[in-house]
Amino acid sequence: MIWDPKHETMSRQEMRQLQTQRMIHAIQYCYDHSPFYHKRFQEIGLRPEQFKSLDDLKRIPFTVKADLRDNYPFGMFAVPQKRVVRIHASSGTTGKPTVVGYTQNDLEMWKDVMARLICATGVTDDDVAQVAFGYGMFTGALGLHNGLEKVGCAVVPASAGNTQRQLMMMQDFGTTVLIATPSYALYLAEAAEEAGLVMGKDLKLRVGLFGGEGHSDRMHQDLERRLGILATENYGLSEVLGPGVAGDCYCQCGMHINEDHFYPEIIDPDTEEVLPMGEEGELVLTAMTKEALPILRYRTKDITRLIEEPCKCGRTTLRMEKIHGRADDMLIIRGVNVFPTQIEEVLSKFPALGANYEIIVSRDGYLDKMEIKAELVDASLLERFAELEGLTRSVHDQLKAALLLDAKIRLVQPQSLKRFEGKAKRVTDLRNEKYLI
Ligand SMILES: [Zn+2]
16 A cells, blocks of 8 residues: 555656755745854755755755854754754764754654655554553653654554563564664664574564665574564654655555655765766755744765666656665774775675674774674584684684775674663774773
């Protein structure tokens, strides 16, 4: 079923017309209501009436995360506080968090785009959906929650953590849809296996709606096999909305973008040039219909590519590939750019390795060193030295071929690495730690 056939199946030409209209409106709206954008337009001498087509968009400067931080907390809001009905914030690793707000209309739009994505995965009002994201300031839990209710699911707001209770509720309530980060879902799968629960009998899960972090193809397969589900991914970020920007349909061939609300561009992160359709680069999003916090050309730092070919599901919206890496997560090791996802991709080719790994970067004198710990699937391999050494060498060589870097590989006991109930932290960078003597 398609939730909103009018917007999800319109021709490319109709979509472009609608986007042009909405973009013109968004730019006028920002000029009239957002002191931040008004000032910015004046600085570059742009008057909203000069904006006539989507091609003029490249004249608009990018918005970056620092803009939101510098205007903490409400400096980028475009409505009086009276009209704001919800506030969320993303945790800042350094300094103040990024604060976002929503009007009543924004929340309605959010529910609607979320319902489209949920519906696209095959979830219906017959489903029982357990939300294992942490509630609170994070947009993930409430974003999914409200969309699931709109579709008509019975929503279980379990929140994150307390794995045994999660499993108990899944059994007792007959949960069919799991909402979690992929790493926590995998942790739940391990816990279910340990408790001797049988998929399809004790647990009735059939669909996973995963987000909050990316996952490799291997992790995807693991999730589908171990939980007996269709594992789908959805994408969003609080600065632009929260979840609801894009998501997999049941065909799992790229995430459909709700592009009547969020206009996507792909740029070269270094030159900031807009790249042609299909090329890989940084995703830039404009939220064209938001009232409380309109945002123009937001640099997401996420690396992906867009797909224009029509999808088998019947939707005609552009799709985006799963995130290939984050410009922010990029490590520079001995002058070489490395994305953790590249390492994950190599590790995932070894069936003897599990889905959990850790990357530790340190410095010896002036030389960067990288160590990768990966979990084995079978603990007995640790006693078969020749085999273990062979496997270690082959992981080392394949990583070297892919990254052009030497890394120390340490294969460890199954389930010995730290587990995360939220977003997994894969990288420990010790290079900037002060030495304590
Ligand atoms: Zn599709």
